[in-house]
Amino acid sequence: MPHNGQPITLSINTLSDKGDGIANWHERKVFVPAALPGEQVTVSLHGIKPKYAQAELLSIDQAHPQRVEPHCRYTECGGCQLSHLSYAEQLKLKQQQVIDALQRKGISNPVESCLGMSEPLAFRNKAVYAVRSENGEPQIGFYRKNSHQVIDIAACPVQHPQTTEIIAAIRQWMKDLHIAGYDEANHAGCLRYVMIRHGFKTNACMVVLVTLTDELPGEAELLQYLTAGGNIDSVIHNINPERVNRILGSQQRVCYGAEAIEDELHGLTFSISAHSFYQVNPQQTDQLYATALQFAELKGDETVVDIYCGIGTISLYLAQEASKVIGIEVVSQAIEDARSNAKRNQLDNTEFYVGKAEEVVPALYAQGLRADVVVVDPPRKGCELAVLNTMAAMTPERIVYVSCDPDSLARDLAVLQQAGYAITKVQPVDMFPHSMHVETVVQLIRS
Numbered sequence: 001m002p003h004n005g006q007p008i009t010l011s012i013n014t015l016s017d018k019g020d021g022i023a024n025w026h027e028r029k030v031f032v033p034a035a036l037p038g039e040q041v042t043v044s045l046h047g048i049k050p051k052y053a054q055a056e057l058l059s060i061d062q063a064h065p066q067r068v069e070p071h072c073r074y075t076e077c078g079g080c081q082l083s084h085l086s087y088a089e090q091l092k093l094k095q096q097q098v099i100d101a102l103q104r105k106g107i108s109n110p111v112e113s114c115l116g117m118s119e120p121l122a123f124r125n126k127a128v129y130a131v132r133s134e135n136g137e138p139q140i141g142f143y144r145k146n147s148h149q150v151i152d153i154a155a156c157p158v159q160h161p162q163t164t165e166i167i168a169a170i171r172q173w174m175k176d177l178h179i180a181g182y183d184e185a186n187h188a189g190c191l192r193y194v195m196i197r198h199g200f201k202t203n204a205c206m207v208v209l210v211t212l213t214d215e216l217p218g219e220a221e222l223l224q225y226l227t228a229g230g231n232i233d234s235v236i237h238n239i240n241p242e243r244v245n246r247i248l249g250s251q252q253r254v255c256y257g258a259e260a261i262e263d264e265l266h267g268l269t270f271s272i273s274a275h276s277f278y279q280v281n282p283q284q285t286d287q288l289y290a291t292a293l294q295f296a297e298l299k300g301d302e303t304v305v306d307i308y309c310g311i312g313t314i315s316l317y318l319a320q321e322a323s324k325v326i327g328i329e330v331v332s333q334a335i336e337d338a339r340s341n342a343k344r345n346q347l348d349n350t351e352f353y354v355g356k357a358e359e360v361v362p363a364l365y366a367q368g369l370r371a372d373v374v375v376v377d378p379p380r381k382g383c384e385l386a387v388l389n390t391m392a393a394m395t396p397e398r399i400v401y402v403s404c405d406p407d408s409l410a411r412d413l414a415v416l417q418q419a420g421y422a423i424t425k426v427q428p429v430d431m432f433p434h435s436m437h438v439e440t441v442v443q444l445i446r447s
Helices: 087-104 162-177 219-227 282-296 313-319 332-344 357-366 385-393 406-418
Strands: 007-011 021-025 028-032 040-046 052-062 126-134 137-143 150-152 191-198 205-211 234-239 251-257 261-265 268-272 303-307 324-329 350-354 373-376 398-403 421-429 439-446
Touching: 007 021, 007 052, 028 040, 087 406, 087 421, 126 150, 126 162, 137 162, 162 191, 162 205, 162 219, 219 234, 219 251, 261 282, 268 313, 268 332, 282 313, 282 373, 282 398, 282 421, 282 439, 303 313, 303 357, 313 324, 313 332, 313 350, 313 373, 324 332, 324 357, 332 350, 350 357, 357 385, 373 385, 385 406, 398 406, 406 421, 406 439
Parallel strands: 028 052, 205 234, 303 324, 303 373, 324 350, 373 398
Antiparallel strands: 007 040, 021 028, 040 052, 126 137, 126 191, 137 150, 191 205, 234 251, 261 268, 398 439, 421 439
16 A cells, blocks of 8 residues: 555546645545546645545646636645636536535426626725744735745735735835744744724725734834825724634724725615624625525515624615515624624615524514514525524515525525425525635525
8 A cells, every 4th residue: 555655647537625626545635735527646645534635746647627726826825726727718617516515305396597796806895914933024814725834925816906005014014124924833922913904895905903912013103004095084003902713802092094894785775894704705795695685586675684694784685675684693782783784774674683683583582573574694604493483483485594604595495495485596606716715696486
């Protein structure tokens, strides 16, 4: 049997959820980064375990017909897992992901082609860079795949173009004033992360600097570096002294400009703070939520319940065309943002409740709440059974399920089918080009 380091030739069968090629070898799955289904590759094995092994790609002996040159030279960061596959083929792959997940649960409904972007670059409105120091030099970038080793990155093609200028300014400030990056091993240093947020419609920009220390050394100089090029609306100093992987701490202050920036979607205005949840691809967010609105088929007299409503983005889309929208979300700050956004957009036909969906939804139902339409947009794990059962008990005419995970979606759809709902439309949407991630919007009609 081959041993660690010995080259072998493999045939790639499929992809993992991380975008690695998977081959079969001696009753093991072998994971090959940057390999595509149908390819013949030569690899070097390492980490051989009884049921799987890792591999380093040495050569591609027979390439996938849709293999392309990656759009970025920092392929080891693992953010764009499919950058070596043509975008048209990525969309087919994502459609197939949804088809496969549904079929595993015995659901054979047709799945529409994945809605993609015309230009799948420079689409992200939020970037989070980790910061380290190496031999006295700042390292600002993203983690190497499956590690906390920072890859120093000058420019990222999927980020807003201004991000490159901002990172260059912060890098120069760190060099000139000898600002130390975070030392994770010793929990020392100063600057841990840089977060940059953009309003694509408003052209607003926020820069958040997360430090281990209470002070932000060289703050006056930093503001000069950042604002020299103009178009910075907010600079926030966030303090995170804890030894955790969480990016933002609970304390922060405004160094320059406003505490929040604004952006527009579908004619609505949203306030975005450092802590706000806001979809990172505004163009595709509009497609996703417009699809949800279309599937809701509102006529103007409906009561809509929006479960896992976040900051109320979908709720406000729906509130423009419904009689009343009730949103439910466990994160209290998100509900505060939702109420504020509803007021900002003069939508007084909304109500928002804080709490776990599996507790709040049954409680409201017991108090007499009924819905004509239910919209649900759960986390990756999908809906709790109590939520699904209560949704069905409300007997809405339509359910619109917005999912970020095909497997949990398929599981929950099978439950709703058993409860008397027929799947009528399945529409994948590509929110994260060049990744394995796919969103899906499903319409269900009460039988």
